[in-house]
Amino acid sequence: MSQQPAPGADAFLVDYFAAREAQRTADVNELLSRCTDREALLIKEAAVMGYVQGTRHSAGQDIPKDRQIAFGVLAACLVFPDLYPTITGWTPATDEDDEP
Template identity: 45%
Template sequence: MTNALPEALVSYLAQRDTARADAVTALLGSLTDRERALIKEAAAMGYTLGQQLPQGTKIHRDREIMRLVLNACLAQPDAHQAITNDARYTERDSGLFHDASVMGYVQGMRYPTTEGPHDSEQILFLVVDACLSFQDLYRTLTGYAPTPLCAECDHAEDEHEEGDDPVTPGTCAACDDDEDRHDFRPADGVADEAQQPEEPTR
């Protein structure tokens, strides 16, 4: 009896690994040098602090993680110049710092200090890959934009087509035939297609 995975599954997993690596590479390539450095510094420090969390400890809230990471970076300003030496901080910078430091912290909790990546470039890759798995929670880094829902039927905007003229209602392909004649009108909510991770403990 063998426990080897089927060849088709092995091939699929290899393709998925390649696709994920390509997605990370593309995202990192879209960043400016300054943004990449900021994310790298925040991710590495968050990862280091997460590794130091005692086993069984409940994870801190995002704001507390950001405070811990920032204070640790300020204590070593020469090694974290993108975070500590730049007065041009923008709202996007704050979002990138949040995403990288929080996910770095969470990933650090997964690995004892003797395991996992130790190189800052490997940590950067790990953190960006993990953020892409939970895009709705890390929107600044991943560029995730929620899909608008229709106030009439709660279906996504791309399910709707406009009418042939201004007075003819459009149609929704996802609605039943007797309820599909209406134009798309945005609701307050958005489609949440991203997985929500369980709150981890160490």
């Protein structure tokens, strides 16, 4: 027996995913606003080259625009800030007990 979603559940999810996408876009724009023009260009070019080198497309398959690729990469960096500290500015938290 399959369960039907509660009325309004689909609308809730659509709104939730739209809000999350808007927040990711705002976060990436904020990160880029802290970069110099050169830094932003280096990030974009590195993201696009990584995408191109790591992806194979079938004939006729759409390839995203460079800006879409860069936004996707930066959004992923923000999800794991400790893995990409150069881009995110992440620094490890220090505990008072850890200091000598």
